[in-house]
């Protein structure tokens with residue numbers, strides 16, 4: 001088999017790093033479906049000015065390197081958020097910003113504490129960088145448990161609000177206590193902040209150890225271009241930039257990002273309002289079907305079902321992709337449904353009704 005043997009006759013397993021042996025590749029089911037509600041991206045499409053910028057970029061030279069540290073994107077984000085550009089670091093998706101931040105602040109062997117369930121990439125980024133992941137269960141109200149986070153005594157504390165996949169925001173009281181009492185860095189992942197009732201950006205001012213990460217992949221509809229960012233104290237941001245390197249956001253993505261952040265804000269805001277209205281309508285409809293969806297502050301809804309893998313198969317047979325989760329702590333099996341235009345959600349609801357009836 002190609003790749004099994006390397007020069008010197010060792011098998012590939014002999015050359016793998018110890019800490020990498022148990023890492024598997026990220027493998028969600030991405031088989032095409034007529035309606036894909038599986039990844040929380042913007043189901044209304046690409047913002048119009050960003051789409052125009054992508055077309056225009058095709059005629060611009062790509063023989064040269066893009067702007068160092070994506071300086072123009074940093075300025076556009078700084079203006080959108082209302083901070084100075086030296087408080088912004090960008091990356092190849094917020095995935096890259098989170099990975100870079102973990103690498104910037106954690107020496108191999110240090111601990112990273114994160115909620116469970118939460119964003120699946122965090123334990124993987126911890127392991128990729130030689131750090132030890134510590135999972136902390138959510139409270140019964142799907143909130144962060146301050147005692148557990150503080151007790152973990154980790155170099156890096158990761159919070160995600162609204163949390164993926166549960167959808168609820170963490171309470172400000174819990175976040176404030178964690179930020180006040182942990183030692184080390186606190187990363188607050190706000191990938192879904194645009195859909196939420198409150199956010200934590202104000203914490204960045206008084207807390208030089210807090211980094212808030214965000215993305216253009218969800219509300220801004222640019223997941224395929226891979227642009228994420230974080231906001232923090234300039235000294236914190238400078239450390240993440242060292243770890244990230246100079247050229248992580250490509251030139252075409254930079255042009256689209258600047259266009260979206262400067263010209264498309266109204267379009268994006270309208271889609272956000274529609275997503276919030278549809279989310280609440282979807283939650284209500286699922287409740288009326290006798291299901292118990294979790295309250296969501298994001299652009300997706302998590303609904304517990306008896307057998308998520310079987311339900312997912314049934315949904316796919318009907319042309320609908322959702323994201324199945326099995327044996328989540330405190331929740332059990334569940335489907336995560338991304339919110340989009342109501343016509344898509346209607347078809348999803350019909351399919352789910354049929355699937356659950358067939359399974360009963």
Ligand SMILES: *Cc1c(COP(=O)(O)O)cnc(C)c1O
Nearest residue numbers: 093094095119164191215217228
């Ligand atoms: C989608 C998501 C991200 C990653 O988004 P990028 O596309 O890498 O910017 C980060 N955190 C959470 C919680 C997400 O759901």
